[in-house]
Amino acid sequence: MTKKFPPISNKLPVLMHGADYNPDQWLHDPKVLEEDIRMMKLANCNVMALGMFSWAALEPTEGVFTFEWLDKVLDSFAENGIYAWLSTPSGARPAWMSAKYPEVLRVEANRVRNLHGMRHNHCYTSPVYREKTAIINGKLAERYGNHPAVIGWHISNELGGDCHCDYCQDAFRAWLKEKYGTLEALNFAWWTSFWAHTYTDWSQIESPAPHGENMVHGQNLDWRRFVTDQMTDFCDHEIKSVKTANPDLPATTNMHMTDGLDYRKLAKILDVISWDVYPTWHDYNNDIELGASVSFWHDLYRSLQQKPFLLMESTPSLTNWQPISKLKQPGMHKLSSLQAVAHGSDSVQYFQWRKSRGSSEKFHGAVVDHVGHEHTRVFKDVADLGRTLADISEIAGTPTPAKTAILFDWDNRWAVQDAQGPRNSGIHYEETVMAHHRAIWEQGVPTDIIGSEDDFAGYKLIVAPMLYLCREETGQKLEKFVENGGTLVTTYWSGIVNEHDLCHLGGFPGPLRKTLGIWAEEIEGLYDHDRNGIAMAEGNELGFNGSFESHEICELIHTEGAAVLATYTDSFYAGRPALTLNRLGKGRAYHMATRLKDDFLGEFYKQVVDAAGVERAIHTELPAGVTAQVRTDGESDYVFVMNFSGQEQCVKLDERSYMNMETGDAVSGELALPVHGVVVLKRQA
Incomplete structure (x- = not known):
């Protein structure tokens, strides 16, 4: 039976609600803290x-520590029932450090060392920087590790970027020696015989540079892997330095939507996942596509540890750094916040609590505006959401019962971006992945976002769009998954290269060829104005007919045991297979040879989800733009029904008994949703 996960903190075993707080910006006005506590x-x-x-506020000069202001803040929190994720300050070093120890400053790919300034402008390999972070973190741990208001450690902030200094070059070479052992093995893996780039000494190897080597794809891929490992090692260094006083305090670091780090590796050293999200709501007439996209990222971060995560940053109103800083329309704050909870978050937190008075984020949204009081629309929205979170706090700790997964590897993402293949003007990997996810999301089907090293056994349906980098081991795992009764969906540009970005020989899709029952002979990139299409075969097993437009990519395939469900309608390959189904063991594997649009994907996944035996959150057909997600403890299901359509909607519920968790009222029949409406229902599992 499904059960709840233990609370992230026993001090606060409920849904968390709060914000980034920067009292060090207001030390000149002691009344601010008192007002902040009240609000x-x-x-x-x-x-x-x-x-x-x-x-700079904690260590204004080297070796001189001023903790008194932080003592006062944390003591005030404890007296008022407020808790803190206490952050390590390594995201931005003080000016005295940059001046005295310039080696801590980051060197860019052009080999020029940065000046002091900005955030994350530091080298994670630098011995001095590691020493200084260990000292300040150790002081914080000793002083606050057992403070009643502290519930955990917030390590740094949005780790990212890379450094190309001499320390990092030496570390990269050591990393490569550990991985490959010999230069011969490295040269073969990187295929350096191309363009006579063979290395004869380890000292010749450098990180990719705009004015040097950047066209060896295996080298580019390994540099990104090294950066992830080095960043993870630095984060682990910080975690160890703060766990000295109280090893039981959980540690997290707030992630962001970046392609620079493989977060699955970083997740292994964290106690809980947290991340930051800032969607551009209301960019168009409805928020369906964006709502689905944000759900994809929530699903990914939940899937990193397969347990509840934390929404560490969002905005209660607007940002100040996006191209257009648009206000959240009425209802959107609640909808977007509960969207995170629906997909597995046990918190809703904001950047920031109080607007800064100066510098780059002085106009970024906050709970408390420059006016300095609670009589604002945004403050009311935040307070109302806080009451809702209290009403539904029994949800905290509950898992999400996903039997569908999308395969999304960071190194595949990097390799696709670097591939120099059929559409260098844009092969749109992420957009394609999210289009498949959206077609499933619109049906209210809980979905995990997994990596190729994860366990496939618990899923009924796995979707692997553009699995360009496919290891032999991944191919074997997917083959076993299908043979054991699973359903697999793949697309063009799959099974092309191995983990070193070397092309599979013997025919694409390489390790997937047996599972898919096809051979991919050629692939054509279409111009933006080009179109092709597919025609569904009469009496096909999916059970729907018609023609559908395709674009961007057309793969020319031969069947090797697979059944043809649809054929191309245009070009010299009209009539050739475009959509196939291969039966293998107890399962089935579908392959889309061309990029298809939302109309097809919607019809396709309706049939595939049913055939795979995947449960929807509600057994009903949801209106366009309305989705449903579910969390459960095995006894009760918590169903979130969310309206991203931009219009009033009505959802026909199934025959199970529901209760509105905010009002306590029984709900049956039809559920009315206003614009940006969201309702949290409870039912027996």
């Missing part, structure tokens, strides 16, 4: 992320 309670906030960029 935090009014806003129904129970936790703050504290001290994130406070190094």
